[in-house]
Amino acid sequence: MKGILTMQEKPLIEFQHVSKTYDNGTIGLNDINLSIPQGEFLVIVGLSGAGKSTLMRTINRMHEISSGDLIVDGESVVHLEGKDLRRLRRSIGMIFQNFNLVKRASVQRNVLSGRVGYYGTWKSTLGLFSKADKQKAIEALQRVGLGEKLYSRADELSGGQQQRVAIARAFMQDPKIILADEPIASLDPLTTESVMNDLKRLNQEFHITVIVNLHSVSLARRFADRIIGLRGGELVYDEPIDKVTEKDLDAIYQPVSLVKESEAQA
Numbered sequence: 471m472k473g474i475l476t477m478q479e480k481p482l483i484e485f486q487h488v489s490k491t492y493d494n495g496t497i498g499l500n501d502i503n504l505s506i507p508q509g510e511f512l513v514i515v516g517l518s519g520a521g522k523s524t525l526m527r528t529i530n531r532m533h534e535i536s537s538g539d540l541i542v543d544g545e546s547v548v549h550l551e552g553k554d555l556r557r558l559r560r561s562i563g564m565i566f567q568n569f570n571l572v573k574r575a576s577v578q579r580n581v582l583s584g585r586v587g588y589y590g591t592w593k594s595t596l597g598l599f600s601k602a603d604k605q606k607a608i609e610a611l612q613r614v615g616l617g618e619k620l621y622s623r624a625d626e627l628s629g630g631q632q633q634r635v636a637i638a639r640a641f642m643q644d645p646k647i648i649l650a651d652e653p654i655a656s657l658d659p660l661t662t663e664s665v666m667n668d669l670k671r672l673n674q675e676f677h678i679t680v681i682v683n684l685h686s687v688s689l690a691r692r693f694a695d696r697i698i699g700l701r702g703g704e705l706v707y708d709e710p711i712d713k714v715t716e717k718d719l720d721a722i723y724q725p726v727s728l729v730k731e732s733e734a735q736a
């Protein structure tokens with residue numbers, strides 16, 4: 471197993487023997503070791519329940535790990551609290567399958583909310599955003615081709631447009647990392663294409679590290695720099711895109727019962 475991290479590059483994200491057991495005893499992650507360099511477009515694949523969301527959500531501490539250590543930008547994030555945790559979360563944009571927009575608010579308000587981490591509580595509660603941030607919101611929307619939708623209500627937009635607003639919101643955070651948890655699961659093929667292209671552009675133009683959970687193997691192959699595969703909470707695959715084969719991907723998607731059977735026969 472090898473990623474595309476070279477000896478010279480310092481990883482931006484490092485999982486060191488990370489395990490996660492949920493309160494009900496379910497194992498989410500089991501002894502994950504993984505280094506992700508800055509600027510990588512990493513796609514996580516695996517069967518439903520393999521641990522893809524869990525892995526992603528430990529990075530911004532939406533889920534706590536049970537053991538091991540998780541380093542982001544040179545610092546262990548496991549014990550961060552208060553303003554240090556807010557600083558971490560500000561540097562990580564998140565894209566969800568269901569967009570997570572405030573549906574009754576304007577597109578502008580949704581995009582500006584990406585800046586909230588840079589303001590004190592009272593200013594952000596009152597929506598007192600600076601002129602510079604309002605201008606930044608316009609530019610972020612233009613970047614995803616929705617400049618003319620600034621004053622529309624979020625729920626007037628199509629699913630694909632809403633996801634692109636979510637991408638603009640993430641971009642407003644000036645993130646080092648974007649985590650996209652099945653960003654295209656609710657979209658048709660055409661909008662899927664534009665959402666994936668938006669993510670790729672942010673990755674290439676701004677060197678933002680993008681980590682995406684995908685069920686589509688063909689999209690993973692087209693957009694990833696590197697693909698990792700999870701099964702039963704374990705990292706079972708890690709290859710740069712030029713080494714990825716169809717056969718490898720088929721194996722990742724084999725039901726766990728079949729894998730156990732073939733291991734028993736070996």
Ligand SMILES: Nc1ncnc2c1ncn2[C@@H]1O[C@H](COP(=O)(O)OP(=O)(O)OP(=O)(O)O)[C@@H](O)[C@H]1O
Pocket residue numbers: 492493494496497498516517518519520521522523524525
């Ligand atoms: N809050 C929770 N409490 C208990 N178990 C959980 C919780 N969240 C996830 N799990 C379990 O942890 C395992 C990994 O789940 P996770 O959502 O990370 O998988 P996934 O690969 O993202 O799946 P999918 O593709 O269906 O989203 C699964 O067995 C799941 O049922």
